Amino acid sequence: MMQFGAKLHRSIITTVALLVPATVSAMPVEVSLRPSARPPVAPVALAVASSAKEADFQRWIRGFQPRARAAGISDRTFNRAFRSVTFDPDVIKRDRNQSEFTKSIWDYLDSAASDKRVKNGRAALRDHRRVLDQIEQRYGVDKEVVTAVWGLESAYGEYRGNHNIIRALATLAYDGRRGRFFEQQLIAALKILQTGDTTPANLRGSWAGAMGHTQFIPTSYQAFAVDFTGDGRRDIWSDNPADALASTAAYLKKHGWVSGQPWGVEVQLPRGFNYALASRKITKSPSDWARLGVRDMQGRKVRDYGSASILLPAGHRGAAFMIFKNFKVISRYNLSTSYVIGVGHLSDRLKGSGPIAADWPRNDRTLKFAERKEMQSLLTRKGFSTGGVDGRVGPMTQRAIRAYQSSRGIVPDGFASLRLLQTLRK
Numbered sequence: 066m067m068q069f070g071a072k073l074h075r076s077i078i079t080t081v082a083l084l085v086p087a088t089v090s091a092m093p094v095e096v097s098l099r100p101s102a103r104p105p106v107a108p109v110a111l112a113v114a115s116s117a118k119e120a121d122f123q124r125w126i127r128g129f130q131p132r133a134r135a136a137g138i139s140d141r142t143f144n145r146a147f148r149s150v151t152f153d154p155d156v157i158k159r160d161r162n163q164s165e166f167t168k169s170i171w172d173y174l175d176s177a178a179s180d181k182r183v184k185n186g187r188a189a190l191r192d193h194r195r196v197l198d199q200i201e202q203r204y205g206v207d208k209e210v211v212t213a214v215w216g217l218e219s220a221y222g223e224y225r226g227n228h229n230i231i232r233a234l235a236t237l238a239y240d241g242r243r244g245r246f247f248e249q250q251l252i253a254a255l256k257i258l259q260t261g262d263t264t265p266a267n268l269r270g271s272w273a274g275a276m277g278h279t280q281f282i283p284t285s286y287q288a289f290a291v292d293f294t295g296d297g298r299r300d301i302w303s304d305n306p307a308d309a310l311a312s313t314a315a316y317l318k319k320h321g322w323v324s325g326q327p328w329g330v331e332v333q334l335p336r337g338f339n340y341a342l343a344s345r346k347i348t349k350s351p352s353d354w355a356r357l358g359v360r361d362m363q364g365r366k367v368r369d370y371g372s373a374s375i376l377l378p379a380g381h382r383g384a385a386f387m388i389f390k391n392f393k394v395i396s397r398y399n400l401s402t403s404y405v406i407g408v409g410h411l412s413d414r415l416k417g418s419g420p421i422a423a424d425w426p427r428n429d430r431t432l433k434f435a436e437r438k439e440m441q442s443l444l445t446r447k448g449f450s451t452g453g454v455d456g457r458v459g460p461m462t463q464r465a466i467r468a469y470q471s472s473r474g475i476v477p478d479g480f481a482s483l484r485l486l487q488t489l490r491k
């Protein structure tokens with residue numbers, strides 16, 4: 066999930082919203098696209114070498130117990146949850162191995178809305194039509210959007226993750242990199258066990274603590290999961306996806322989903338369009354955009370769904386979208402622009418729409434972390450300040466790119482691509 070700024074949690078209800086930890090959002094999108102199953106167990110030699118680590122981890126668990134107790138976790142719950150829990154080196158390996166490479170939007174969408182995912186999504190809609198209709202009715206969120214989240218988070222329940230959540234979160238909390246965040250998640254996971262929503266054996270999910278069909282992290286689960294089946298349990302782990310799908314709809318509704326509004330609409334921009342207007346910060350009504358010559362792909366005015374921005378996820382050489390408030394609501398699931406477009410576009414495909422019409426600049430690519438830093442240094446050196454060299458393309462860097470592009474007679478779309486970096490190096 067997604068997406069990619071480091072937004073840390075400020076309060077449970079408003080920001081926890083991310084169903085994946087903030088920096089998981091900063092990870093390559095495929096992590097949230099398809100939480101993978103557990104790899105083979107580490108070789109015995111490695112396990113032996115790490116016995117000192119294991120002893121230290123067990124000491125950490127004992128030191129953590131009073132803090133859990135203070136947070137309301139009974140010793141009975143704690144001891145049941147931690148029975149035979151050991152340090153999980155695989156989790157740490159994955160935490161360290163997060164790729165610095167960001168997938169391009171077109172590669173992401175090739176997978177997010179692959180023929181297989183569209184086909185399986187249509188089958189999932191058919192198989193679960195009754196419950197999805199009921200969920201749509203109760204929460205006002207399109208069933209295709211809920212199904213698309215399901216499709217991206219776990220391939221419609223196929224890859225829910227098989228890590229023991231207590232073990233994974235305890236390992237990450239003990240490890241210390243973002244230890245506070247994971248300890249908060251661990252306490253929330255223990256509370257799930259304490260309330261009896263599921264059993265320690267069923268409390269499974271991704272290595273980073275995302276659980277069930279639509280990959281809720283424990284604090285999001287606590288705040289937003291619902292019991293749709295009415296059996297008294299909010300069971301997002303069960304093979305029956307009803308509670309998980311309803312929880313996703315409840316989550317989106319809670320974050321302001323506007324019924325009947327699309328996430329976005331692919332549009333065509335007129336010749337001579339002022340690309341400075343293609344910014345998330347600039348919103349206009351579809352009628353105002355139409356007056357500026359913005360049309361849908363059939364050449365019609367876009368209907369007045371609400372205020373909208375123009376988004377060019379791959380610069381002016383790729384597709385353009387008019388995006389609405391629901392775009393932002395989906396981003397509460399995962400901040401990645403690719404993720405949000407992935408969910409939105411997949412939902413459109415599930416409704417029967419065709420592929421995105423515009424081409425992508427497939428001969429170009431997005432920049433790696435070191436390249437983004439190099440780009441920022443070069444821009445700054447040329448007098449276009451990026452407000453620091455941190456490898457993240459935020460508003461200041463985009464403004465610097467646009468100013469540089471304008472100065473060179475390049476379309477000022479603010480897109481950080483390899484092509485741009487090559488121009489800067491000259």
Ligand SMILES: [Ca+2]
Pocket residue numbers: 292293294295296297298299300308
């Ligand atoms: Ca239930």
